[in-house]
Amino acid sequence: MDPLLMIGAVTVAGVLIGGGVHFLPVGGAPAAIATATGVGTGTAMLAAGSAMTGLITAAAMTGSPLWLILAAGAVGSMLMIGITMLVGNWVYVWGVGTVPASAKVETDPLTKYNQEKYVTPGTEGHGIPTVCYVSGIIGGLLGGVGGGLAYWAMYESLIGITSFATPLKYVGVELVPAAMIAGIFALGLFFVNAVIASYNIGGTIEGFHDPKFKRIPKGALACLIASLATGIVGVLIMNGGAF
Amino acid sequence: MSVAAGGGSESAVNPKMTAGIGIVGGLIGVYLTPFHPVLGPLLASLGAVCAIIWGADAIARVASYGLGTGVPSIGYMSVAVGVVGVLAGLACGVMLGNVFLGPILGVILSAIIGAVIAILGKKIVGMKIPVLLTGTMELTAASAISVIGFSAAIAGGIGMAPIVSSVVATGFIALLFIMNTMAIQHPFNACLGPQENRVRTLKLAASTGFISMAIVGILGGLFTAKGAVIAIIGAIAWFITIKMFLKASKEEAASVAWSGMWPKEEEL
Numbered sequence: 001m002d003p004l005l006m007i008g009a010v011t012v013a014g015v016l017i018g019g020g021v022h023f024l025p026v027g028g029a030p031a032a033i034a035t036a037t038g039v040g041t042g043t044a045m046l047a048a049g050s051a052m053t054g055l056i057t058a059a060a061m062t063g064s065p066l067w068l069i070l071a072a073g074a075v076g077s078m079l080m081i082g083i084t085m086l087v088g089n090w091v092y093v094w095g096v097g098t099v100p101a102s103a104k105v106e107t108d109p110l111t112k113y114n115q116e117k118y119v120t121p122g123t124e125g126h127g128i129p130t131v132c133y134v135s136g137i138i139g140g141l142l143g144g145v146g147g148g149l150a151y152w153a154m155y156e157s158l159i160g161i162t163s164f165a166t167p168l169k170y171v172g173v174e175l176v177p178a179a180m181i182a183g184i185f186a187l188g189l190f191f192v193n194a195v196i197a198s199y200n201i202g203g204t205i206e207g208f209h210d211p212k213f214k215r216i217p218k219g220a221l222a223c224l225i226a227s228l229a230t231g232i233v234g235v236l237i238m239n240g241g242a243f
Numbered sequence: 244m245s246v247a248a249g250g251g252s253e254s255a256v257n258p259k260m261t262a263g264i265g266i267v268g269g270l271i272g273v274y275l276t277p278f279h280p281v282l283g284p285l286l287a288s289l290g291a292v293c294a295i296i297w298g299a300d301a302i303a304r305v306a307s308y309g310l311g312t313g314v315p316s317i318g319y320m321s322v323a324v325g326v327v328g329v330l331a332g333l334a335c336g337v338m339l340g341n342v343f344l345g346p347i348l349g350v351i352l353s354a355i356i357g358a359v360i361a362i363l364g365k366k367i368v369g370m371k372i373p374v375l376l377t378g379t380m381e382l383t384a385a386s387a388i389s390v391i392g393f394s395a396a397i398a399g400g401i402g403m404a405p406i407v408s409s410v411v412a413t414g415f416i417a418l419l420f421i422m423n424t425m426a427i428q429h430p431f432n433a434c435l436g437p438q439e440n441r442v443r444t445l446k447l448a449a450s451t452g453f454i455s456m457a458i459v460g461i462l463g464g465l466f467t468a469k470g471a472v473i474a475i476i477g478a479i480a481w482f483i484t485i486k487m488f489l490k491a492s493k494e495e496a497a498s499v500a501w502s503g504m505w506p507k508e509e510e511l
Contacts, residue, residue: 011291013482025328029313042312044316079296103296143379154290163404164407168365168412170412170413175414176412177412180412180414180416181407184330184416184417185327185330187323187324187420188323188326191319191323192323192360195317196360197321199311203311203312221367222364225367226359229355229356229359229360230356233352237331239334239337239338240331240333240336240403
């Protein structure tokens with residue numbers, strides 16, 4: 001693959017990942033004690049879970065057309081983030097005993113249910129209400145497509161190089177170095193962009209209805225430049241195939 | 244999330260000292276790898292432990308300002324940059340025809356990406372942490388040395404070919420990614436707070452580094468001389484350092500108990 005195309009694909013992937021993180025209901029430490037809306041952990045952990053699942057499903061489609069790899073990555077990430085939010089909600093509803101509600105909006109923009117009445121005084125909401133859930137799924141979709149795109153770009157760049165394409169035997173299993181390098185590169189890109197986006201939102205966000213969501217252009221710009229730098233460094237890996 | 248906010252208070256440990264341990268110890272360990280089949284990998288893994296201690300100190304200096312995203316996030320980011328930088332650096336070594344250039348180029352490339360991210364964080368995102376640039380660069384460089392050190396220990400060499408075939412293609416790189424992140428970010432994440440004592444934090448960093456080294460020994464082949472030596476020395480060193488950390492924790496917990504409760508907010 002042309003190195004410039006690879007840098008371009010990685011940059012687009014980074015922007016998709018960084019943008020996707022802005023959609024996730026990241027509750028952080030306050031949500032861990034059910035005093036803020038969202039999943040009670042940081043962006044890096046949510047990204048780790050959904051990115052790795054997305055990469056595994058994307059990598060399972062290796063060799064398929066691009067759209068299938070992207071779709072597989074998106075479905076994997078969406079499933080993982082969806083399951084995380086669903087199980088989180090079970091804990092908030094039946095474990096903590098709170099009603100999923102957001103303090104950032106008066107009524108849920110999607111279901112039009114009243115939120116204010118159900119927010120415990122002194123908290124900023126709790127659980128994952130419908131709007132946050134839908135927003136999180138959109139985030140998973142963007143992140144998964146981004147991760148799949150980065151994986152595809154790196155894999156296609158490396159598979160043309162003999163030393164990366166030759167399968168190795170390890171304890172009886174055939175391993176293709178190109179796939180693993182592409183996987184770890186995409187994972188690295190995912191973390192870099194997830195953390196930059198996380199800096200941009202100041203750690204916590206509820207989803208696309210949150211006022212902090214307006215910061216997305218800045219976050220996307222920062223992710224674009226960071227992914228460009230990562231992509232340029234990534235191109236160097238392609239040149240290491242002469243061993 | 245900004246439990247650690249408050250800024251860079253006077254540290255009990257000189258930052259230059261930990262940086263020296265990390266850079267000098269780490270790189271010497273890595274570069275001595277090819278010279279002996281058993282002692283070389285052992286030194287490489289010890290070098291990685293030095294880098295982990297440096298990284299833990301760097302993360303403590305940056306995250307004490309309160310990142311707003313928790314301590315682990317910057318750890319994950321730095322090791323992600325370190326892994327990408329190391330692979331690119333090793334490839335550069337192949338490109339330039341000298342494998343010995345690989346590790347140092349990997350560290351430099353990682354520090355450059357770290358600098359780009361820190362500048363973006365300051366200029367575009369608007370983070371107000373004065374040490375963000377130097378801290379992130381140190382952290383990414385330390386992560387890169389720790390990744391290359393453990394990779395060299397598993398592979399028994401510092402070239403692209405042994406590392407790709409025995410660390411990357413086998414998937415151990417993904418384990419190293421998470422393990423080094425944990426080893427670097429956990430010490431400060433566990434010890435942060437108003438009573439944080441950097442010496443105690445670094446004792447915990449040494450123990451997380453050594454337990455990672457023991458696991459690296461297992462990955463390198465527990466039934467080979469190389470893997471067994473790394474695993475056993477790592478496990479013994481872990482036992483010593485975790486005892487030192489537990490002792491320090493108990494002593495300092497007692498001093499808090501005997502001096503009464505913490506002061507009220509307005510007295511601070």
